Amino acid sequence: MIPFTYTRAGDAAEAVRLAGRGDVKYIGGGTNLVDLLRETIERPAALVDVTGLSSAIEPRGNGGLLIGAAVRNTALAEHRDVRTRYPVLARAVLAGASGQIRNMATVGGNILQRTRCAYFYDTEGSRCNKRSPGQGCDAIDGFNRTHAILGASSSCVATHPSDMCVALAALGATVHLEGADGARTVPLTDLHRLPADHPEIETVLEPGELITAVELPPLAAAARSTYRKVRDRASYAFALVSVAAALEVDNGRVKEVRLALGGVAHKPWRAWAAETALRDGPATTRAFRAAAQAELAAANPLPDNGFKIELAIRTITAVLGELAGSDA
Template sequence: MNPFSYARPETVDEALRLGSQPGARYIGGGTNLLDLVKAGVEQPQYLVDVSRLPLAEVAALPDGGLRLGAMISNTDAANHPLVRERYPLLAQALLSGASGQLRNMATVGGNLLQRTRCHYFYDTGFACNKRKPGSGCGARDGINRIHAILGASEQCIAVHPSDMCVALAALEAVVVVRDTTGERRIPIADFHCLPGNTPQIDTTLAPGELVVAVDLPPSPYAAHACYLKVRDRASFAFALVSVAAALELSGNTVRSARLALGGVAHKPWRVPAAEQALAGRPLTALSAASAARLLLAGAQPFEHNAFKVGLAERAVVRALQVANRPPGGSP
């Protein structure tokens, strides 16, 4: 592990000043970054500890939405009464991730910035364009069972590991970031990057920018939402496939729908056409399957993960069926 300096600023302005230095990295709960530092994947020169900054509030917004401070823990966010009441999809996703101990440490801001759990990325003995651009991608011809079937490139086939981000994509959240020059707002759809020719770039954050909050718009989906995570074991496992499904119903008719997939791409995967195909008619097994096929259109599996295509399609149908049930209905 490389030597580094450490500071724990008292204010956001001080954190931004320290974080603007070359080689600086922000650290919150450290549940991902410290693993990467110990493995030699990340080599920060300066760690700026933002865990004590006053950014852990959950606040109702004037338009009926909700602001989550970046430093609130995953546990506290998932169990907050306003999150559970207005955004149960997000609460379900947060509670499906990691373990209770890790959720107590992990933060909303840090969850957004998780790096892939690709084995070839973590093991410095293998080629990885994300870790060392131009070195190659060990996963393409290696064991690629957990890897992407959508949005991959010749340079990288890794997947984004977050559960929370899949729900945020379906809820059309906005990430609020700051640097020493001011604040900007990034729609969640634009926050994470596909690999393309620059797989080492995970997000659209500029150097020195700090995530300070996540804003959730007013949502009509509280009564009919389901986060479904398919994984190799019942807990402490990343998704092979996950689905965030939310429906706005008028009687038996779908007024609008939101669908996002996790475990299949470099970022949460949404296809507006799949959501639009559900609107204006009752949800049926046929319409759910049609939406699933649209969501998976263009999938390109590799040697060991072709099963993900059918698995994802079935998971979408199941999640929609659960979301379509009356509130309080049995799963």
Template sequence: MRPFIYEKATSETDAIVRRSGSNAQFLGAGTNLIDLMRERVEAPDALVDVTGLSRQIEETPDGGILIGAAASNTALAENAIVRQRYSALARALLAGASVQIRNMATVGGNILQRTRCTYFYDVEGSRCNKRNPGSGCDALDGLNRAHGILGVSQSCIATHPSDMCVALAAFDARIHLVGDTGRRIVPLTEFHRLPGDTPEIETNLEPGELITAVDLPALPPGARSMYRKVRDRASYAFALVSVAGVLQIVEGRIVEARIALGGVAPKPWRIKEAEAGLIGAAPGEAVFSEAADIILSGAITRTGNAFKPELARRTIVAVLQNLSGETR
């Protein structure tokens, strides 16, 4: 790790000024960034600590919730509103890391964490277009069991590793940003980018922009949520496939349906056409399977991850059956 300057921001404006015009990065807990610096994947000249700026977790007037970007994952998972109304989010956070990491990790940092692709971390021995644009992608024909099948390209098949973001996507979360040009709000589903020919550009952040908060709108009355994670081992492994589901059923018919996937794409994955196809239908395995097939219709598999479409389909159906009362 090369030397760097450490500065602690006293306000949002101060943070933006300190980062402006330099090879600096904002620092949350650093549970991902510091690892990347040690591995020489990242090499900022300065770190601007923003952990003291926005830790609030509070109910909004419309019955939703506003979450400060510096709130810890533990604080969010233990929040009474989250546990009662957004239980899939609490479950995703608890599935995502050890207690020690949850105590340190922040909401903003979780959103911005980078892929855990082995080739991305292997600075000396592997080609990676995300790390070194134009160099190639060794994952395409390498060890790709954990890699993506949706939204991928010939330039990159890495997946976004966050459990939290999958649940946030299902809850229609919005990201609050501030930068040199002012404030703006971006839906989480539009925040992360697909790799295309530029996998090194991972988000739609403008240069120097800072995440300040995340808000979740109120859920429809009676809506239920669930998060299920399938992994190689039960203890703090990244998802092979994960599913966050939200379902509202009124008089035997589905009136609200949301399905977000993790472990399969470079970003939390939602296909709203599949959700729309469930509206008005009676819940059941057949209609849930149809929705899963629509979501997975564009899957592109490699040698190591050819099992993922069927695993994802079964997990989607199981989550929706559980939410509809057809426990599986």
């Protein structure tokens, strides 16, 4: 392991100040970063511990919730307001990793975990533009069963691994940031970047910028929401396809719908096309499948992962049908 210094920041301002000193990484639970340090993929000169940030989950005046960046994933999933008002988020968190990892992982760290695949970790035998820009991507002509079908590029076809972020994308969450130039907010759907020619740049964060909180908006439809994850194993596996959905139906028609996909793209994929197709239309199985097909029309599968298109369509259809009720 490469030598580095360690400092624990007392608050966001101190963390940002320490990060301005050079090649610095923030560390929360360390469930992703420590792996990357061990594999010498990440080689920072210094670590700044940000577990001293807020670990509170607090109601907002507008009816939403503010979730501190240092909230542990287990605490998030167990919180009464999250379970009752935003069940899709609680279920997504519980679908990710193991109980031990959820006990350590923080909300801020979960959002900023690296988008990666097996080739990313193979430092000795595989080319990876994300690890070494300009090197090439061996996944494209290699074993790519688990890789992206939406928004990928010739530089990278890895998929974002977070379950929590898929739910946050569906809910329209906002990320609060603190940096050298002050505070700002970014919609979760805009925080992560698609790979294009620079897959090594995964977010829109400026150097040294720090996540301090995540805000959930007041959303009536979120009370009727769920998360479904399709994977090769019942646990400890990334999604082949996952669906986060919230649905509000009035007199057999879709009043409000929120939909996001995981396991299909380099970032949590908000299904804007499907939402547009569904809103104000009939809440029927036929309509759900047609909307899912509209969303997946832009899919560009690789030789091994074309099955994800139909899998995503069927999963979207089934999840929306479950939320709509048996007469959908």
